[in-house]
Amino acid sequence: MxxxxxxxxxxxxxxxxxxxxxxxxxxxxxxAPSGLSRWELFWHRLHTRKALLSLTLDQLKDIGLTREQALEEGLKPFWRI
Structure with missing residues (x-):
């Protein structure tokens, strides 16, 4: 203590x-990559979240996510953190 x-x-x-x-x-x-403007950050989130939805179960396992977690994150609007 x-x-x-x-x-x-x-x-x-x-x-x-x-x-x-x-x-x-x-x-x-x-x-996120450094030096992004607000709109570039939104664009980055949009594309990375869409990519997350297309990963296979083995790929998700490699990054430590379940399909449910990937869906939850991937379906978020780009303006939400």
Whole structure:
């Protein structure tokens, strides 16, 4: 144990929860090629999500996704993270 009090642990967990929304955006940007404009990012998402729908079960297994997860991600509109 590192000696953090319950109050500090609670505050830390609240900070983590608040930061998760920001982290989702940064994670999405981290996976995209750098230097893309907003429209290029939308175009990139559209094409990579369509490509995800065309992968075989073996290919999905290689990247650690199930068919259901691929469908969920692949059918998202390009403007959603």
């Amino acid at each position: 590192n000696g953090l009090s319950d109050v500090r642990l609670t505050l830390h967990s609240q900070e983590l929860e608040a930061g998760q929304k920001d982290n989702a955006w940064h994670a999405a940007m981290r996976n």
